[in-house]
Amino acid sequence: MEILTDYILQFGDLNKQQTDLIASKAKKLDLHKDDYFSEAGKIPKQVGFILEGVFRFCYYNNKGEEITNYFVEEGNFVVDYQKFHTQVIASEYIQAVTDCKILAFSRKDWEDILNTIVGWDKIEAKIYQKCMTQAIERRSPLVSEDATTRYLSFMEEFPKLINRIPLSYVASYLGITQQSLSRVRKNIR
Structure with a gap:
């Protein structure tokens, strides 16, 4: 409380x-x-x-x-x-x-x-x-950014969430497909 x-x-x-x-x-x-x-x-x-x-x-x-x-x-x-x-x-x-x-x-x-x-x-x-x-x-920033920048912004804004929520929800939030998100994540590593 x-x-x-x-x-x-x-x-x-x-x-x-x-x-x-x-x-x-x-x-x-x-x-x-x-x-x-x-x-x-x-x-x-x-x-x-x-x-x-x-x-x-x-x-x-x-x-x-x-x-x-x-x-x-x-x-x-x-x-x-x-x-x-x-x-x-x-x-x-x-x-x-x-x-x-x-x-x-x-x-x-x-x-x-x-x-x-x-x-x-x-x-x-x-x-x-x-x-x-x-x-x-x-x-607001997600509207004008490319997929990689959106994902990096997401990680910065929600640092504790990335390992707690399904990637399908992250992809949906970012406005990209799960396949695109997988490529972005692979390229960042």
Whole structure:
């Protein structure tokens, strides 16, 4: 729970009573590799804080191909925030890439925190802004780079992930085929 508290305190000041309230609302949840935390076609019901493991955001394009859009690892929140916040049907899946341990907050518990802690809306907005900024910074360069540069950027941005996630997900995230990724990896060695 301390890791969650430390993370939240980066974005605003809370007293012990407030952090205890947040802790009381969190439910420990274990997800196995390939389990979904949130599914396309459904309204997201939870916010999660990752204690262990890696999640990916993915969707299917108009050709039915699975596209990995983003990875989130431990020490971060995982949620389709826009859809959770507005209670709209999600268009992406959030899937456990590894076995994961998270602290999960139901919609009701998240709203209880919002309605009880003065200034939580500002903290929440800062957390969301940080998550969005990270996502944009990690994705934007990939659009204009060649495959080798994209892979090197991926390794720099996600140094702990390369040996933890399937290469098919890495290739999908980079927008290249697995064969191309194999060639890139071979040429780098």
